[in-house]
Amino acid sequence: MRKNQTIPMEILQNLQFNLQPQSFALSVGEALNKLFAMPLMEISWGLRDGENFPVYCYQKLDGQGSSSLFDRQTKNSLAKELIDDEAAFVIEDFTEENDEMIEVRKAYLMGAEQLIVLPLFDRLGVNGFLNLYLSDKTEAAYWETLFSQLCPLASASLTFSKKLNKTATASRRAWSELRDLQNENSIRGAKPFIRESSAMNELWTQVCILAPRLSEFWIIGTPGSGRELCARHIHARSGSVSKRLEVFDCASIPIDIHYSEIFGEDNSGLWYKLNGGSLYIKNIELLDPKVNAKIIEKIKTDIRLNTEAKNIIISSQSENLNNPLKKHFENAAITFPNFNDRRxxxxxxLRELVAEIANNIGVAILEITPSFTQYIMQQNWSDDFSEIREFLTKSLISSRGRTLKVPSLNEGENQSKAGRPPANLDSSVQQQIIKALRKCKGKVYGSDGAASLLGLHASTLQGKMRKFNLIAGDFKK
Ligand SMILES: Nc1ncnc2c1ncn2[C@@H]1O[C@H](COP(=O)(O)OP(=O)(O)OP(=O)(O)O)[C@@H](O)[C@H]1O
Known part of the structure; x- marks a missing residue:
């Protein structure tokens, strides 16, 4: 990229005087596309059919000009694809109401390396901002030059300069925040932590404060709420990111081998192999009491060898935990809000859950339609994740295609409550459960069990098995 190149006047005029938001972004895109001969993407958002529902318009400026509607997550993953394709940048126009932190998060989710916020302006002043999400191939210095060239040309109106200062500060803040967020990228196996809701944002703040300071953590939440992902982020932020995190799920490992697995006879257990890493003990309610006693002894000893586990993270479904570990961990109790408080x-x-469940049951889904997303958003789901997961599993099974649909719309309309798909789905669900049980030889629990294969919580699967009169033992052979 040419660092000191000046921007031709006609391009700046284009930037300055095309005022219709849609055509504006397009002409900016086209102009830059011509100038740098790079693939670009323009994304905007608005209301669909007058409904208050965010819809993104995606346009790849490949000379053809195509456009279609996607939900926010699809748009972000498309943007990411483009960046992975070594495209230089993605442009998004947005209104001044947008929060720069949301933009930074988007940049992060797209995998961009830098974010520059440019003001859009007309003769009256700023009428919006334009984000450049830059891939690491792009030279920031060049864009800073571009930025400084654009600004002096702006209207001298007071409104503009005030806004501009605000934007410059926002941009600086955004940069450093982005760098922080990108540290998350170095977490092996941890996906970005979604926290758009204020309840989850609070939880995240707690994680950021506690993780570097403590060694014992207690995560409280219902199955599927994201406890394991949270444990991975605690691990990453505790200064142990280059070390291992080992997950020990008490629900899938027989109680009689808990002690030997964790501590072993001659210090041969997991605990002594972590080299300063983290041990995440999931479903602590089911842990062998002998292990509790040993963990307490270890915590009290205070000195741990470099070869031992540094962080111990436990999780339980509720805070009413009848376990002696409780009092040693309650200083760092992190409680997940319920599903409805995470609206x-x-x-x-949605995209995370669909991807995870589709992967578990071996279904390929490429597109979640806006109507599906809208349907999900409008329902009253139960406070834990069981109902939404069950609904998504059924939808994935019944969609049988690349587009995820609400199962049988007509019957869906008669549904009295969300998550209660029509009865004719039962037989296909039953078939899937039978298939999974056969494949896992009747094993329900554990990573190689039928529940995990189907993307269901084990207790949900057991409920279904009772309903369909299926007995695990019948599938052992
Ligand atoms: N805040 C979040 N950000 C990103 N993904 C999330 C978040 N919360 C939950 N998920 C997704 O939900 C799914 C379940 O998360 P996770 O396995 O961490 O939950 P869990 O509480 O440990 O559940 P279980 O005990 O049933 O395994 C994963 O696909 C995870 O990516």
Whole structure:
């Protein structure tokens, strides 16, 4: 990229005087596309059919000009694809109401290396901002030059200069925040933590404060709420990111081998192999009491060898934990809000959950339609994740295609409550459960069990098995 190149006047004029938001962004994109001969992407958002529902318009400026509607997550993953393709940048126009932190998060989710916020202006002043999400191939210095060239040309109106100062500060803040967020990228196996809702944002703040300071953590939340992901982020932020995190799920490992697995006879257990890493003990309610006693002894000893576990993270479903470990961990109790208090996360979580469940049951899904997203957003789901997961599993099974649909719309309309798909789905669900049980030879629990294969919580699967009169033992052979 040419660092000191000046921007031709006609391009700056384009930037300055095209005022219709849609055509504005397009002409900016086209102009820059011509100038740098790079693939670009323009994304904007608005209302669909007058409904208050965010829809993104995606446009790849490849000379053809194509456009279609996607939800926010799809748009972000498309943007990411483009960046992975070594495209230089992605442009998004947005209104001044947008919060720069949301923009920074988007940049992060797209995998961009830098974010520059440019003001858009007309003769009256700023009418919006334009984000440049830059891949690491792009030279920031060049863009800073571009930025400084654009600004002096702006209207001298007071409104503009005030806004501009605000933007410059926002941009600086955004940069450093982005760098922080990108540290998350170095976490092996940890996906970005969705926290658009204020309840989850609070939880995240707690994680950021506690993780570097303590060694014992207690995560409280219902199955599927994100406890394991949270444990991975604690691990990453505790200064142990280059070390291992080992997950020990008490629900899938027989109680009689808990002690030997964790501590072993001659210090041969997991505990002594972590080299300063983290041990995450999931479903602590089911842990062998002998292990509790040994962990307490270890915590009290205070000195741990470099070869031993540095962080111990436990999780339980509720804070009413009848376990002696409780009092040693309650200083760092992190409680997940219930599903309904995370409504602002739903749009983002949906894609994660669909991808995870689709992967578990071996279904390929490429597109979640806006109508599906809208349907999900409008329902009253139960406070834990069981109902939404069950619904998504059924939807994935019944969609049988690349587009995820609400199962049988007509019957869906008669549904009295969300998550209660029509009865004709039962037989296909039953078939899937039978298949999974056969494949896992009747094993329900554990990473190689049928529940995990189906993307269901084990207790949900057991409920289904009772309903369909299926007995695990019948599938052993
Ligand atoms: N805040 C979040 N950000 C990103 N993904 C999330 C978040 N919360 C939950 N998920 C997604 O939900 C799914 C379940 O998360 P996770 O396995 O961490 O939950 P859990 O509470 O440990 O559940 P279980 O005990 O059933 O395994 C994963 O696909 C995870 O990515």
């Amino acid at each position: 602002d996360d739903w749009l983002w979580l």
